[in-house]
Amino acid sequence: MQSLTNRKKVVGKKEMTWVEKLYLPAIFGGMRITLKHMFSKKTTISYPEQTREFSQIYRGMHVLKRDEKGAERCTACGLCAVACPAEAITMVAAERKKGEENLYREEKYAATYEINMLRCIFCGDCEDACPKESIFLTDRIVPSDFERNEFVYGKDKLVETLENPIDVSIRQTPEVLEFKKNKKLTHNR
Amino acid sequence: MNEIKTAQTAVAEKDYTTLNLGPTHPATHGIFQNIVKMDGEIIVDAVPTIGYIHRAFEKIAERRPYYQITPLTDRLNYCSSPINNMGWHMTVEKLAGIEVPKRVQYLRVVIMELARIADHIVCNSVIGVDTGALSGFLYVFQQREHIYEIYEEICGARLTTNVGRIGGLERDFSPKCIDKIEKFLENFPAVIKEFESLLMRNRIFMDRTIGVGAITAERALNYGFTGPNLRATGVDYDVRVMNPYSGYQDFDFVVPVGTSGDTYDRFMVRQQEMWESLSIIRQAMDKIIQMPEKVFHADVPEFYLPPKEEVYNNMEALIYHFKIVMGEVEIPKGEVYHSVEGGNGELGFYLVSDGGRTPYRLHFRRPCFIYYQAYTEMIKGAMLSDAILTLSSLNVIAGELDA
């Protein structure tokens, strides 16, 4: 067949020189390499004791953020559930009652919010879909467990605690961060 | 039944051994079954059965909005997920007529070429493992970990990346990520050289691979081969050159081809392609550095999610946001085919849209599915060990095979 492009380059020389036919030079060459590695620095990270550096934008366990005042941001709009390709998110919405303003930011909130971590594929689409900057994925990993019922994570495991807020600012695109600095910019135009 | 067979009749009938290779045989890496008929150690016939991880991708795709198909494509050829992601995004962009800025194209090229390297690393090192040389596998896998680190900096995941969106990437390369790419470009050549010197000119390896699982260019084309496996037969068909996408026409690289389409050629072609990929990444990085920063998506508010803060404050952005997430974007009617050069060959997306929320029909042209059917022909008359090497050098990825 004629050449389809003008960039063809034949690789794969198959003739062995007589030295190569002797087996031994290549074998000794290989053995030299393995021996060299024997004394090189080991790359292993002993996991439970040492942890490998995670990227800050790693898509691990979810968190439901609170706002600056400590109220839950989620308004149970259901966009994350719709955006979830695994259909792993379920929630039940409820009206905010009087006196709960410090608990929930909007009038509607998620009474229950469950993610089935065994279904979840950690694609980050829920994070993209959330209009309220409520759900984020974090660089924590979801621990393994013995029973499958344990993996339906409710609000008790998902909502960040007041004492121990989780910083997710780095996850947002530079564009968002820029935007936050300069409110006059509008999207894309 | 009382079957009495004397030695003479057994010989006369050629009493073949039937061996069941798979579905859990260690060499079938993914999962497929080959019922192999053998005369001693020579394979007389093979009957492949596939579908052991059939997951109904094409059916799911008819039920999911466009952006939710990206995670699906991850799981096609999971050794090079980003290529699939990008291919899918480009298909939708082609359908919707979205022009992507040059810088985004180059960023995509960097990601795709990294994925190609990762894919070829898996394939070639597994050839090494199947010949019994395990150490090389572990040397190059360390480098693959560095590729994963880069992915992680780009999108936050290691294997199933779900990287990018329709219209661009979700975020720009961070400085840390660029550092890591530079470091990778610096370190990788030495490792790959070492790997090559472990295997490439080792006579045992050459004896094992030369002439094994060979296929002629004619048969390969008739069987629909693409990618490295076709190039090993001497046909320089490469989608990146023939139908350039994502700015591949701006890069200078050669298309390595083999001569006889055997395992050694496939190995060499993949090996050389890694070098070419490295050079493409180098060129792309040089180009990216000269371009204005912070351009990482096309200016298409109706397809590309607006920044969160704006959603909260701006009515127009909010509407777009809801529309995009609900999948109610305005997609034109029509049918489009777009192909990219995946790790194993031409990965095509044939998309029929009726203007609705989801694709009306999405067909994946999965290179593995297409060329794996030649396997029977390729191993006839070979030995059992050859069959296994041929299989690993074809790099059949079960996810792509069965979809």
Place this chain on the structure above:
Amino acid sequence: MTQFLFYFLSFVAVAAGLMVITAKNPVHSVLYLIIAFFAIAGHYILLNAQFLAIVHIIVYAGAIMVLFLSVIMLLNLNKDNEPAKSNILKLAAAVAGGLLLVTFTGTLKGTESIIASQPFDDQIGYVKALGKVLFNDFLLPFEVSALLLLSAIIGAVVLVKHDLK
């Protein structure tokens, strides 16, 4: 002690030999034959012929029987599927076996006096003694058989080379 060993080994050899021909499964036959060989090797050692014993094991148990076994395994004769033989075949086998027996007894009868007349030399089985005999008294037959073996090896090599295109 020696006598006891002799009887034990003889018993093993005969029993194993019988099992060889009665076992239904050819693989079992081969295994019994190997046991018989070992018993015979034991006899050699009792006769102080260590060299012969070891060579016997190497050649018969270690090489020939391995080949037998692998051929039988390859032919997949591992089921108890020995075909029923016709009566004529059985008769022919009995006649042949009987003739062989007659031949053996005849030979043994003739050799009896020779063995008795020779004084027993406890060095006879040693390599050195053997070598001396081979290279002095039987030089020509030895060299001829060596040549034969060499040509066999060369033949084998050539046969393997033949596969190489």
Place this chain on the structure above:
Amino acid sequence: MSEIIKPNFNIAEVPAGHDGPGFFATSMDKAVGLARKNSIWPLPFATSCCGIEFMAMMGSHYDFARFGSERLSFSPRQADLLMVMGTIAKKMAPVLKQVYEQMAEPRWVLSMGACASSGGIFDTYSVLQGIDRIIPVDVYVPGCPPRPEQVIDGILKIQDLIGNESLRRRNSPEYKDMLATYGIQVD
């Protein structure tokens, strides 16, 4: 004997056979458990993406060998831990069950990744919605695919389980009943 050690993990809502006399360890049990947990030979039942991540786990950065587990035994007879990694389609399910049945006791099962554990995104006609429908699973590892760190966590959990298991558990009627619920014959 006498000394009764409570397992240090939560055994709430365990299916039948996971509790009962099986979970109390004597000192002999502990010694054997210690040996067993440091010598887990996995059978990688790798079907898809998770298999690639398993390779990463075998790789130098994570080095599964540290736990004494680098000796993969592809023969089910020799394996201790069945690691199911990747989608199990309904076509594959009988094969998986057969492999499990061929394994010698004691055997454990680790279900790695969303697909194996629950079907993941593949809620489709062709995919088994979780391998625990056909074989008992000891530890689930979430993620799609899980990071090697998560898998190592899962292995550590399996080690806990092994270390605390009584030698009698596998002969107990509870265990046999549990297997019977999966339709697995015990002889």
Place this chain on the structure above:
Amino acid sequence: MEDTLLHIVHDKLKSQFGEDIISAEQAYDFPVYTVSKKKIIEIISFLYNEEELGFQFLTTMCGLQFPENKGGEFCIMYQLHNMPKNWRIRLKVYTPANDMEYPTLTGIFSTANWMEREAFDFYGFIFKGHPNLIRILNMEDMTYHPMRKEYPLEDGTREDKNDTMFGR
């Protein structure tokens, strides 16, 4: 007369097969020809053998279903490639739901073997003359053709989701 690929191929086909070429259109970068079913093998072998055309590579083929399109509910799409010239075309062949029989393409392209099996598996197309037309991806004992629009995607045994409020 225009000089585009669409027209070059169309003219050749039209002059050879006339009425069997039902329509031709350009869909993005692909010329698409709808052709009649009874001549499909002749058309493809003509495209394969004709000197100037030389479409000797079957990129892909797949089944499609359009339940609303009465009289042409099912369709098979063939995508051909002339590598040296880098020409690509698509052929579409419609068929009514009560006639799922197609001639097989395995005589021309070996690669069509599994593709046709896949189409059979998914939609139930019958390829006459196919050497081994059995299910390829799904289980042998499956009773329906799952890709047809009327069958559900879901397994149906899933217990862990609640669709009521999301309209999924």
Place this chain on the structure above:
Amino acid sequence: MFTPDLIFKVVLILSIFVITLVIAMYSTYGERKIAAFMQDRLGPNRAGIFGILQPLADGVKMFMKEELIPDISNKVLFILGPCLAMTTALMTSAIIPWGSNINIAGTDFSLQVTDLNIGVLYVFAVTSIGVYGIMIGGWASNNKYSLLGALRASSQMISYEIAMGLAIIALIMSTGTLSLKEISAAQAGFHWNIFVQPLGFLIFIICSFAETNRAPFDLPECETELVGGYHTEYSSMKLGFYLFAEYINMFIASAVISTLYFGGYNFPFMNSIGLSSNAVAILGVIFLFAKIFFFIFFFMWVRWTIPRFRYDQLMRLGWTVLIPLAIFNILLTGAIIFATNN
């Protein structure tokens, strides 16, 4: 009845037995550690400090594992297989001279269980029947992979035995004896046979790789092709026996190589440094073990470096390269002996 000689022999046999088992056990550990280090990993390090208890853990686990005997297999042969493999592996250690004579209370004791005047042939005979364990086990498993493994093992071993034997013949020609003791003694100091028979050594070591089923000749059990090869169907301690036998074989092969070609317990300047004969004997034992360990390491080093052969290539290498080479080596040796004697 209980002469000091007999007591010493019993002690020697027991200690050799124990040492062999311990070395085989720790070879598994060593193999895993060496492989790890060659691959930039750490290797087993959880069982005990640095993972030193790893072999124990493996052993206990295997003992406690359920015994599975496939229904259709021949039970007696199925059990006989691993036993034979283990026995034949251990048999060779009887004639290896572990050191020169040691003097206790005025009596000389030989550090060798028995000195056969045909020692080399004995080694050879034991190796040649070593294959039965694998063959019987592989056949009795009634599994096609096992059977293929067994067949590969048998043909491989027979083919390489020939080259091995021819290589030894050249060695015997130059040493003039079949006794391992005498061969060792003749290499006193630094007169090692490797300098006399370099080509023979090369052939011999390649053949020992094949005879011990080690990479690149590990075809009978290569994982990627035959799952587990001949031991696919084995579980529990029977599998342990097979794996163990492989390491014992490796240890014995290293010992034989050291004895035949690397001076055995001899070390350079052993007679000129002026130590007592007992000290020299003990040092000799240490040196012998050092050599053995080096060769065990070498076996592992090769395994983790190079790819394996294909079945027919392996046969071709044996028949068309090694056997002619070995014959040539015999001719060469003969010529040299002829030339030097005249």
